[in-house]
Amino acid sequence: MHGLARLSRCLGGALAFALAAIGPGHATDFPSRAITIVIPFPPGGGTDLIMRAIGQKASELTGQSFIIDNRGGAGGAIAAKAVKNAPPDGYTLLFGNSSTHAINKYIMKIAYDPEQDFVPVSEIMAFPHVLVVSGNSGVTSVDELIKLADSKPNGLTFATQGLGSGGQLLGEQLRLVSGKRMTSIPYQGGAPALLDTSAGRTDFMFSSLAPALPFIKQGTLRVLASSGSKRAEFLPDVPALKELGYPGVDLEFWFAVFAPAGTPQDVVAKLHTIFVKAIQSPEVARIMQTNSAALTLGDGAALGERVKRDLKVMDELTKKAGIAVK
Numbered sequence: 198m199h200g201l202a203r204l205s206r207c208l209g210g211a212l213a214f215a216l217a218a219i220g221p222g223h224a225t226d227f228p229s230r231a232i233t234i235v236i237p238f239p240p241g242g243g244t245d246l247i248m249r250a251i252g253q254k255a256s257e258l259t260g261q262s263f264i265i266d267n268r269g270g271a272g273g274a275i276a277a278k279a280v281k282n283a284p285p286d287g288y289t290l291l292f293g294n295s296s297t298h299a300i301n302k303y304i305m306k307i308a309y310d311p312e313q314d315f316v317p318v319s320e321i322m323a324f325p326h327v328l329v330v331s332g333n334s335g336v337t338s339v340d341e342l343i344k345l346a347d348s349k350p351n352g353l354t355f356a357t358q359g360l361g362s363g364g365q366l367l368g369e370q371l372r373l374v375s376g377k378r379m380t381s382i383p384y385q386g387g388a389p390a391l392l393d394t395s396a397g398r399t400d401f402m403f404s405s406l407a408p409a410l411p412f413i414k415q416g417t418l419r420v421l422a423s424s425g426s427k428r429a430e431f432l433p434d435v436p437a438l439k440e441l442g443y444p445g446v447d448l449e450f451w452f453a454v455f456a457p458a459g460t461p462q463d464v465v466a467k468l469h470t471i472f473v474k475a476i477q478s479p480e481v482a483r484i485m486q487t488n489s490a491a492l493t494l495g496d497g498a499a500l501g502e503r504v505k506r507d508l509k510v511m512d513e514l515t516k517k518a519g520i521a522v523k
Contacts, residue, residue, distance in 0.1 A: 227287060227464050227467050228259055228261045228287070228288065229261070230261060230288065231261055231262040231263070231264055231288070232255075232261060232262070232263050232264070232287070232288050232289075232290065233263075233264045233265075233266050233288065233289050233290070234248065234252060234263060234264070234265055234266065234290045234291075234292050234454070235266045235268055235276045235279055235280050235289065235290065235291050235292065236248055236265055236266065236267050236268070236276065236292045237268060237269060237270075237272075237273030237274075237275070237276035237277065237291075237292070237293070237294070237296070237297055238267065238269045238273070239267055239269040240265075240267045243407055243487075243488035243490070244452060244488070244490075245265070245267065246484060246488070247322065247481070247484055247485055247488060247490060248265060248292050248321075248452075249265055250480060250481045250484045251263075251321070251472065251475045251476060251481055252264075252265055252475075253480075254474075254475035254476075254478045254480060254481055255471050255472065255474075255475040258471060258474055258475060259471060271305070272296045272297070272300070272301050272304075272305065272361055273293065273294065273296045273297035273301065274297070274301055274305065274307045274308070274309070276291060276292075276293075276297070277291055277293065277297045277298075277301075277307070277309050277311075277315075278307075278308050278309050280315070280455065280456075280457055281308075281309045281314040281315065281457060281458075282457075283457050284457070285316075285456065285457040285458060285459030285460040285461075286460065286464070287456055287460050287461070287464035287465070287467075287468060289456075289457065290318065290454050290455065290456055290468070291315065291454070291455045291456075292321075292452060292453075292454060293315070293452070293453055293454070293455045294450070294451060294452045294453070295448075295449070295450050295451055295507060296361065297311070298311040298315075298453075298455070298504050298507070298508075299311065299504060299507035299508050299510070299511050300361045300366070300511055301361070302508065302511070303511045303512060303514075303515040303520065303522065304360060304361040304515065304520060304521075304522060304523060305361070305522060305523050306522060306523075311504060311508065312501075312504060312505070312508070313458060314457070314458050315455040315456065315457065315458055316455065316456045316457070316458055316459070316460045316462075316465055316497065317453065317455055317497040317498075317500035317501040317504065318453070318454040318455055318456050318465050318468050318469055318472070318497055318500070319453060319454045319468065319469040319472045319473065319494075319495070319496060319497065319500065320451065320453045320493035320494055320495035320496075320499060320500045320503065321451075321452045321453050321454060321472065321476065321492075321493060321494075322451065322452050322476075322485060322490040322491060322492055322493055323449050323450065323451040323452070323490070323491050323493050324405045324406065324407070324450050324451075324452075324489065324490055324491070325405070325406050325423050325424070325425065325429035325430070325431065325432070325489065325491065326363050326367055326403050326404060326405055326406070326423065326424040326425075326450065327403070327404060327405075327406055327409055327413075327420045327421075327422070327423050327424070327429070327432070327435070328342075328367075328371075328401060328402075328403055328420070328421045328422045328423070328424065328438070329394060329401065329402055329403075329404060329409055329412070329413070329418040329419060329420050329421065330342060330394070330400065330401045330402075330418070330419050330421060331394060331395055331396065331397040331417070331418065331419070332395065332415075332416045332417045332418055332419050333397055333417075334397060334400075334419070336401075336419070336421070337419070337421075338421060338441075339421050339422050339438065339441050339443065340441070342400070342401055342421060343375050343377055345400065346375070346377035346378060346379065347377070351378065351380065352377060352378025352379050352380065353377065353378070353379045353380070353400040353401065354379070354380050354381075354382050354399045354400050355368040355371075355379055355380070355381055355382065355399055355400060355401050355402055355403070356381075356382050356384055356390035356391075356393055356394045356399040356401075356402040357381050357382065357383050357384065357390060357402070357403075358383075358384060358386055358387040358390055358404075359383050359384065359385065359386065360383060360523070361520075362387075363403055363404075363405060363448070363450050364381075364387070364390065364402055364403045364404060365381050365383070366448050366511075366514065367403035367424050367446055367448055368381055368401075368402075368403055369381070369514065369518040369520070370445055370446040370447075370448060370514065371403075371438075371443065371446050372518070373445070373514075373517055373518065374443050374444070374445045374446055375443065382399050387404060387405070387408050388408070390402055390404070391404060391408060391409060391412055391418070394418065395412050395417040395418050401421075403424060405450065405489070406423075406429065406431060406432070406489040407488050407489040407490075410489070420432065420435055421435075422435060422436050422437060422438045422441060422443075423435050423436070423437050423438070424437070424438055424446055424447060424448065424449075425437055425438070425439070425447050425449060426439045426444075426447050427439075428440075429491075430491050431489050431491075448507075448510065448514075451493060451503065453493075453500050453503075454468065454472060455500075456468070465497055466497075469496050469497060473494055476492060476494065
């Protein structure tokens, strides 16, 4: 009996140790090795540079490498699927965005669920979008642009960066809110869309601020308003569309960190703390400002609510605008 009692106590102790190992104690020595951050676009862009700066600072803070793994294609769906299938231990993360976690579900077939397959870790940043017209168009306000639609038999045309892009979705929101006839003209990316809009080959465009700024400074594009419910931090003199009487043109394009579903919550909390400290460093703040990125810094709960909200908005918008899954 004494031997059985000792065996029982040993087994009980081993079980307690095993449970402790997978319980709240996870984050005490986390991270103990390199962390990979999968980015859903090619290297070299502004967002890629920002995440690399954040990774470098996070590495300095933790003593562990933060490896950037660029996996572009399919609007971020390739990167999202790769992270979905990674071990849920906090060592493989997704630098997701409004496309991977809201837009894609309603414009393409994807092999993951934006909510069920991921744990929200940390909000990082958002990019303001601006409504621009050609500098030679003679249009100086949003009201003038909307009235212009009545003078054209086929209404207005607006350039977009492609299917499911910010330009398309915000343009569709403006079309629905204004009740005017507008047709989207898809391009292979933002650069050719900006060039044609500046040349007057389309009537207007919604663009993220950073790539549009050189055109605005040269005077080849005129900015009429910013999207969203309030003025863009970088353009305090430019009115928001809501101010001008066009509420509902307010889709925000954001970037955030996600982990695979099942990642322990204490590890998620530790990761959020690391990213907040990294983002608040002067080096990261400087490169974010250069690329016109606004900090958001919400935790996992705030990010989860953002995803739910945007999925609902996208569901309603795609139905009203007639945008179908391809």
